[in-house]
Amino acid sequence: MNTHTIDTGAPVVPADAYDTATFYADADSIATVTNTTASDTVALPSPDAATAELLAAVKEAGRRAVPGPFAETALVARPLLHRAHLPVPDGPLSYAIAPELTVRYAHPAASAVGSAGCSGEDNTLLVTGALRRVPWARAATAVVVLATAPFGPVLFTLTPDQAALTPGANLAGEPRDDLHLAALEIPASHVRRISPELLDEARLRAALARSALIAGAAERCVDLTVAHTTARTQFGRPLSRFQAVKQEEARLIEEAALVRAAVQAAAVPLDTGGTAAYFAIAAAKTQASASAAEIARIAHQLHGAIGITQLNPLHLATTRLWSWRDEDGDETYWAPRLARPLTATTLWPTLTTTP
Amino acid sequence: MSPSTLSPIAFPDVALPESARRLRTEVRAFLDEEHARGTVLGRPDSWLAGWDPDFSRRLAERGWVGMALPTEYGGAGRGFLERYVVIEELLAAGAPVSAHWVSDRQAGPSILQHGTEEQRRFFLPRIAAGQCFFSIGMSEKNSGSDLASVATRAERTADGWRLTGTKMWTGGAHVNDYAIVLARTDEAEDKHAGLSQFVVDLRAPGVRIEPIHLMSGEHRFNAVHLEGVDVPDGMLLGRPGDGWKQVTGELAFERSGPERYLSTFPLLASLLRELEQRPATAEQLTQVGILTARLHSIRRLSLGVAAALDAGASPDIQAALVKDLGTRLEGTLTDTVRSILPTPADPHATPGTHPELLAFAQLHSPGYTLRGGTNEILRGIITRGLEQHR
Numbered sequence: 162m163n164t165h166t167i168d169t170g171a172p173v174v175p176a177d178a179y180d181t182a183t184f185y186a187d188a189d190s191i192a193t194v195t196n197t198t199a200s201d202t203v204a205l206p207s208p209d210a211a212t213a214e215l216l217a218a219v220k221e222a223g224r225r226a227v228p229g230p231f232a233e234t235a236l237v238a239r240p241l242l243h244r245a246h247l248p249v250p251d252g253p254l255s256y257a258i259a260p261e262l263t264v265r266y267a268h269p270a271a272s273a274v275g276s277a278g279c280s281g282e283d284n285t286l287l288v289t290g291a292l293r294r295v296p297w298a299r300a301a302t303a304v305v306v307l308a309t310a311p312f313g314p315v316l317f318t319l320t321p322d323q324a325a326l327t328p329g330a331n332l333a334g335e336p337r338d339d340l341h342l343a344a345l346e347i348p349a350s351h352v353r354r355i356s357p358e359l360l361d362e363a364r365l366r367a368a369l370a371r372s373a374l375i376a377g378a379a380e381r382c383v384d385l386t387v388a389h390t391t392a393r394t395q396f397g398r399p400l401s402r403f404q405a406v407k408q409e410e411a412r413l414i415e416e417a418a419l420v421r422a423a424v425q426a427a428a429v430p431l432d433t434g435g436t437a438a439y440f441a442i443a444a445a446k447t448q449a450s451a452s453a454a455e456i457a458r459i460a461h462q463l464h465g466a467i468g469i470t471q472l473n474p475l476h477l478a479t480t481r482l483w484s485w486r487d488e489d490g491d492e493t494y495w496a497p498r499l500a501r502p503l504t505a506t507t508l509w510p511t512l513t514t515t516p
Numbered sequence: 517m518s519p520s521t522l523s524p525i526a527f528p529d530v531a532l533p534e535s536a537r538r539l540r541t542e543v544r545a546f547l548d549e550e551h552a553r554g555t556v557l558g559r560p561d562s563w564l565a566g567w568d569p570d571f572s573r574r575l576a577e578r579g580w581v582g583m584a585l586p587t588e589y590g591g592a593g594r595g596f597l598e599r600y601v602v603i604e605e606l607l608a609a610g611a612p613v614s615a616h617w618v619s620d621r622q623a624g625p626s627i628l629q630h631g632t633e634e635q636r637r638f639f640l641p642r643i644a645a646g647q648c649f650f651s652i653g654m655s656e657k658n659s660g661s662d663l664a665s666v667a668t669r670a671e672r673t674a675d676g677w678r679l680t681g682t683k684m685w686t687g688g689a690h691v692n693d694y695a696i697v698l699a700r701t702d703e704a705e706d707k708h709a710g711l712s713q714f715v716v717d718l719r720a721p722g723v724r725i726e727p728i729h730l731m732s733g734e735h736r737f738n739a740v741h742l743e744g745v746d747v748p749d750g751m752l753l754g755r756p757g758d759g760w761k762q763v764t765g766e767l768a769f770e771r772s773g774p775e776r777y778l779s780t781f782p783l784l785a786s787l788l789r790e791l792e793q794r795p796a797t798a799e800q801l802t803q804v805g806i807l808t809a810r811l812h813s814i815r816r817l818s819l820g821v822a823a824a825l826d827a828g829a830s831p832d833i834q835a836a837l838v839k840d841l842g843t844r845l846e847g848t849l850t851d852t853v854r855s856i857l858p859t860p861a862d863p864h865a866t867p868g869t870h871p872e873l874l875a876f877a878q879l880h881s882p883g884y885t886l887r888g889g890t891n892e893i894l895r896g897i898i899t900r901g902l903e904q905h906r
Contacts, residue, residue, distance in 0.1 A: 419817065
């Protein structure tokens with residue numbers, strides 16, 4: 162059986178490894194359904210690719226259910242390291258935004274407090290606490306951590322083997338591991354003091370990356386559902402000829418297009434930053450998370466029984482939708498933050514800032 | 517892996533030209549003046565219900581009616597995206613734009629595309645000056661979604677055509693000047709053939725206009741009885757038999773504009789005004805945020821259709837998609853506003869207060885997903901379109 166595993170034995174069947182047409186055509190074909198092979202890879206764009214290109218690649222990774230921290234590497238960890246002027250390691254990367262972590266400087270006595278109120282030159286940290294549900298931590302070359310140190314936010318990197326790892330997973334079986342740090346020393350060369358803005362940007366990048374993945378999984382639901390309702394015949398005609406099916410399928414298509422548009426609309430603002438970026442990305446994640454339920458519901462309903470089994474790839478998309486909508490801030494996290502600054506007079510100008 | 521099934525229905529990325537940004541500022545300044553004048557009342561559904569011909573004329577003086585028409589016909593020669601910016605500003609403010617709405621959105625572009633030179637020279641400058649208002653003469657008692665089944669007949673006379681039949685739900689026929697009427701000119705086997713469009717003077721002999729009152733009591737719609745109305749040859753729009761093609765060619769324009777998701781926007785602004793009076797709860801903010809995110813996302817889709825139209829494409833599937841999403845939001849918005857801040861709707865409350873606006877939006881709400889093609893029919897267009905592209 163063709164599986165992709167990342168060191169843990171959790172099998173991830175690639176999205177193309179399902180041929181349900183054979184299942185319907187041949188009563189004895191159940192065994193062959195999961196045994197075909199196909200590529201599920203998406204090329205990782207170069208680190209200096211434009212945001213729109215990164216978003217498109219991440220969406221495609223979401224559509225194909227790529228078994229690895231593709232979005233985490235391309236759209237979150239790499240750009241944050243670059244922004245913080247730290248070297249970008251090769252290989253898969255992950256991130257953790259953990260302001261609750263206990264962080265102190267390892268050598269406070271050796272580094273006199275400077276005239277500007279900052280501590281001295283030695284940035285070596287001692288870190289204690291847990292990083293919860295870090296995506297693909299067990300498979301990452303390095304984890305980028307954003308935390309709060311005594312004199313403001315810091316960004317540092319660690320490797321998973323420096324921590325005690327408790328494996329975990331989301332509904333789709335994607336690794337979500339806890340990393341326990343006990344007075345772990347992070348050498349100064351791996352630490353940068355960062356602006357509060359970069360900490361905000363990290364949250365926005367993570368939310369947008371997750372939104373783009375959701376947009377991709379939503380498109381996968383459309384792909385599979387349209388293919389299924391066109392091919393599957395009941396009462397002597399394809400499901401797609403039934404009015405009741407058309408009505409639901411159109412809503413699925415619309416909802417997926419809506420999420421795609423919300424993600425697309427955030428590409429330019431992410432680069433320009435500021436309040437426009439906050440609005441566009443909070444809106445994208447709110448929309449993506451809020452749409453996930455309807456998209457998964459319709460896709461499953463129109464697939465019938467086979468959709469809720471491992472004979473069919475639909476679960477690759479829907480289990481991800483159900484997990485990703487919760488991760489990096491669900492709609493109850495982002496929507497009130499989106500709404501709080503709005504007044505009757507600023508609502509329309511805010512909606513029309515870009516474009 | 518095969519390309520995404522959604523990829524054929526792309527929505528281009530939109531970057532508004534600098535001229536559109538300047539235009540937005542100008543429109544906002546104009547709306548501030550009109551606010552001071554007391555004409556812009558922040559009412560929902562102002563493109564159906566806000567009839568103010570003087571406002572339309574002042575707008576026309578700025579060059580914002582028929583603004584996409586060429587300058588040689590009195591238009592402003594502006595792009596489709598610039599027009600989009602102007603009308604979304606007007607609708608968001610709840611400005612009274614219904615007098616010129618159909619002449620600006622449909623009649624002008626249609627006459628420009630299908631009309632004779634003489635028709636263009638006569639109608640277009642008047643439309644752009646806000647002096648000539650149009651109604652749509654398409655639906656009939658037995659022809660709603662199934663428009664090709666229209667029974668109104670146009671018979672050849674010595675120097676023109678004689679029209680007989682009854683058009684229904686004709687908005688503004690009692691106050692407008694003309695209607696573009698779809699009538700059967702030939703008993704063809706194929707019901708889509710043999711249809712033609714005519715410009716009918718609503719004050720001509722034989723035109724009898726009978727009010728149809730909405731459930732709110734408002735008089736917006738009419739039955740227009742054409743009792744042997746003589747229409748000269750010069751008022752045939754386009755070629756005889758091309759009516760169906762001409763009518764369906766306008767659909768993307770009619771279905772994807774900002775009026776398909778902004779009809780109840782003024783009610784959301786009213787809600788925020790109410791919420792400013794007290795500390796909002798997290799739950800209220802969450803619901804406002806979810807509505808705002810959806811508005812923002814639908815607006816991007818709608819702008820994408822506008823950009824495609826501007827580039828000369830015919831994004832019919834995308835337009836149907838925007839109309840279904842947008843008009844469903846218009847209704848959901850009303851219900852959500854009610855649940856965010858429970859308020860008994862009161863049609864007799866002081867006009868412009870929250871309970872009165874809520875009542876108005878509520879009574880109009882069933883129409884949002886009916887007008888311009890019922891959403892159930894549009895969903896058929898979407899699924900069929902996507903299956904054909906596979």
